[in-house]
Amino acid sequence: MRSADTDTDHRPKIVGTVWGLLVLNTLGSAGAQTIVPLPRSLIQMVTMGSLVAAFALALLVNPRVRIRPSAYVFLLTLLLVPSLISTVDQGAGFGALFRCTRLALFVGTLWLLSRWWDGSTTFVRHHIRMYFAVLGSVAAGLVISPGAALPDLYGGRLVGALWPLTPPQIGQYAAVIIGLTVLLLLGRRTDRRSAAVIIALSLVLLALTHTRTATLGLIIALVLAITSLVLTSAAARRVFSWAVLCAAVAAVGFSSALQAWFLRGQSQENFASLTGRAKVWNALLAAPRTTTEYLFGTGLGDKSFGGLPIDNSWLAVYNEQGMTGIALVAAIIIVLGGVALLRPPSLSRACAIFLISYCAIASYTEAGLGDASPYLLHLALAASLLAAPAAATPVPTPETPRRRVPRWAQRSEVI
Numbered sequence: 355m356r357s358a359d360t361d362t363d364h365r366p367k368i369v370g371t372v373w374g375l376l377v378l379n380t381l382g383s384a385g386a387q388t389i390v391p392l393p394r395s396l397i398q399m400v401t402m403g404s405l406v407a408a409f410a411l412a413l414l415v416n417p418r419v420r421i422r423p424s425a426y427v428f429l430l431t432l433l434l435v436p437s438l439i440s441t442v443d444q445g446a447g448f449g450a451l452f453r454c455t456r457l458a459l460f461v462g463t464l465w466l467l468s469r470w471w472d473g474s475t476t477f478v479r480h481h482i483r484m485y486f487a488v489l490g491s492v493a494a495g496l497v498i499s500p501g502a503a504l505p506d507l508y509g510g511r512l513v514g515a516l517w518p519l520t521p522p523q524i525g526q527y528a529a530v531i532i533g534l535t536v537l538l539l540l541g542r543r544t545d546r547r548s549a550a551v552i553i554a555l556s557l558v559l560l561a562l563t564h565t566r567t568a569t570l571g572l573i574i575a576l577v578l579a580i581t582s583l584v585l586t587s588a589a590a591r592r593v594f595s596w597a598v599l600c601a602a603v604a605a606v607g608f609s610s611a612l613q614a615w616f617l618r619g620q621s622q623e624n625f626a627s628l629t630g631r632a633k634v635w636n637a638l639l640a641a642p643r644t645t646t647e648y649l650f651g652t653g654l655g656d657k658s659f660g661g662l663p664i665d666n667s668w669l670a671v672y673n674e675q676g677m678t679g680i681a682l683v684a685a686i687i688i689v690l691g692g693v694a695l696l697r698p699p700s701l702s703r704a705c706a707i708f709l710i711s712y713c714a715i716a717s718y719t720e721a722g723l724g725d726a727s728p729y730l731l732h733l734a735l736a737a738s739l740l741a742a743p744a745a746a747t748p749v750p751t752p753e754t755p756r757r758r759v760p761r762w763a764q765r766s767e768v769i
Contacts, residue, residue, distance in 0.1 A: 540701075651672070
């Protein structure tokens with residue numbers, strides 16, 4: 355007789371597909387002009403369709419709805435409450451209700467996937483592979499049409515010429531997979547050749563985006579993650595030492611070039627106002643609000659105020675989900691960060707620290723912590739890395755023999 359779980363060997367591949375569909379859903383529908391014009395309705399159909407497909411596949415692979423306790427997903431579920439209250443009470447319209455439905459499907463899919471969250475780096479590989487595929491499309495657009503990929507409208511910064519992606523999006527994806535790949539390499543969980551290809555291409559694309567938030571987020575978050583491994587990993591100590599030395603040399607020898615890249619040709623006044631963001635923030639905070647709007651916001655929208663992007667996760671949440679949303683998002687960061695600090699040093703813990711730190715840093719100049727977005731997906735990955743290991747597998751019987759794993763496969767794996 356075959357074991358009850360022997361028919362689930364195909365499930366990891368389906369789980370990876372579900373994760374990839376979640377990544378596709380969070381790419382968004384607004385961005386630069388592409389080589390072949392894509393109607394926004396078509397892009398929205400693809401992104402929303404990918405979320406529906408992800409939920410359906412997750413339900414198919416987990417028909418009994420077996421889930422694992424997760425404070426992160428529980429807090430996301432609670433975040434739906436102020437979103438729905440503000441949408442219904444304020445009469446925000448179909449758009450806000452649509453976004454609430456999208457967030458509900460996103461959270462529901464994470465609940466279904468939580469069954470396989472066991473603290474391993476399996477989902478890290480899914481994350482890297484999917485975002486590297488996205489960056490591959492960006493690189494292909496750059497080769498096919500450099501003019502469309504580096505338009506004057508964005509000051510010559512890299513955009514998606516095949517799929518509408520903005521420079522901050524590309525910078526974010528590049529920074530995240532660079533950090534995760536470096537950590538996998540330090541933990542000897544991948545081979546050097548594939549890691550070198552991913553890191554080199556991502557670094558080039560990150561430099562072409564001129565995205566300061568992603569660059570600073572990568573550096574600071576990676577330093578924090580590697581520091582968490584210093585006491586237990588000789589490789590981490592060597593990398594940390596070399597990084598400090600290289601940073602000192604760069605600060606002395608290339609200070610003017612680094613300053614020019616960082617300013618992107620902007621004036622000191624424009625840089626001080628964070629490229630005009632501060633004006634939008636001040637107007638948002640000065641706007642009058644009713645008690646209901648103060649507590650629950652005005653309903654899920656497009657993360658803008660007065661027709662201009664908010665570009666701050668905390669103010670976007672305050673505007674759309676009120677102080678209740680702010681409290682829940684802060685609880686998410688605090689809980690994940692606290693759990694990460696309490697875990698013993700490990701590669702999974704280091705990856706989680708990197709993701710939490712990066713999202714916290716990026717939240718100052720980018721929105722996304724209150725709605726289905728890449729940032730919530732990064733934090734979901736951190737939650738999967740911090741989950742307790744699954745229960746021990748039963749001793750194999752002659753009917754279910756244990757497969758012998760080659761020694762080389764125990765050390766490293768191609769991403």
